Amino acid sequence: MEKVYIMEHPLIQHKISMLRDKNTGTNEFRKLVEEIAVLMGYEAFRDLPTEDVEIETPIETCKTPFISGKKLAVIPVLRAGLGMVNGILTLVPSAKVGHVGLYRDPVTHEPHEYYCKLPESINERINVIVDPMLATGGSAEAAVDYVKKQGGRNIKFMCIIAAPEGLKRLHEAHPDIQIYCGHLDRCLNEHAYICPGLGDAGDRIFGTK
Numbered sequence: 182m183e184k185v186y187i188m189e190h191p192l193i194q195h196k197i198s199m200l201r202d203k204n205t206g207t208n209e210f211r212k213l214v215e216e217i218a219v220l221m222g223y224e225a226f227r228d229l230p231t232e233d234v235e236i237e238t239p240i241e242t243c244k245t246p247f248i249s250g251k252k253l254a255v256i257p258v259l260r261a262g263l264g265m266v267n268g269i270l271t272l273v274p275s276a277k278v279g280h281v282g283l284y285r286d287p288v289t290h291e292p293h294e295y296y297c298k299l300p301e302s303i304n305e306r307i308n309v310i311v312d313p314m315l316a317t318g319g320s321a322e323a324a325v326d327y328v329k330k331q332g333g334r335n336i337k338f339m340c341i342i343a344a345p346e347g348l349k350r351l352h353e354a355h356p357d358i359q360i361y362c363g364h365l366d367r368c369l370n371e372h373a374y375i376c377p378g379l380g381d382a383g384d385r386i387f388g389t390k
């Protein structure tokens with residue numbers, strides 16, 4: 182699938198394995214999610230545009246690359262996406278932060294929107310939507326729909342674990358966006374949870390279960 186990137190880096194895989202372990206507690210889980218976001222961001226930002234700017238080193242004047250004009254927005258899908266925000270801000274501290282609040286109905290598995298707020302001039306930004314889990318793909322599709330409706334054109338979606346069903350759905354609904362997955366898992370179960378997955382990412386990040 183064009184524009185779909187599955188991360189193969191051993192550090193990312195190692196940290197995802199630690200996340201999966203049911204004995205990993207809230208504090209460690211939260212730290213790992215943030216670290217994985219840094220590592221995934223490093224990969225996903227390979228194509229950030231740069232421009233040469235003249236500076237003076239202590240030795241001489243030279244033209245050297247800086248990240249160019251494009252402003253970045255990191256947009257977590259609440260709640261679980263919040264866990265990835267600081268990882269992205271570690272790489273690009275000047276990024277603005279938007280929020281897309283969605284929860285998945287436990288019976289129908291359909292996403293419900295409850296709070297959304299994006300930074301200004303979303304049409305001029307590189308918009309990085311983050312959510313650790315891509316299960317049926319309903320929430321990711323709705324989040325991208327929303328960002329596009331607000332004018333967003335340049336969009337990357339980043340998740341830690343994807344199910345094949347959700348990846349297919351998101352790619353088919355939004356073939357223009359880049360999708361980055363830490364790992365592609367086997368399938369969904371009858372409750373639309375990812376197998377083997379890591380359980381409910383939001384509950385594990387915030388200790389709510």
Ligand SMILES: O=P(O)(O)OC[C@H]1O[C@H](OP(=O)(O)OP(=O)(O)O)[C@H](O)[C@@H]1O
Pocket residue numbers: 258259260261262283284285286290292312313314315316317318319320321347373381382383384
């Ligand atoms: O691909 P889908 O089938 O839509 O499922 C994935 C969504 O489910 C989880 O959120 P959840 O609804 O549990 O909300 P939470 O982050 O507040 O726990 C997860 O963080 C995604 O947003």
Ligand SMILES: O=c1cc[nH]c(=O)[nH]1
Pocket residue numbers: 261314316373374375376378379380381382383
């Ligand atoms: O496996 C899953 C599916 C949806 N949301 C989660 O947090 N985990």
Ligand SMILES: [Mg+2]
Pocket residue numbers: 261381382383384
């Ligand atoms: Mg949840």
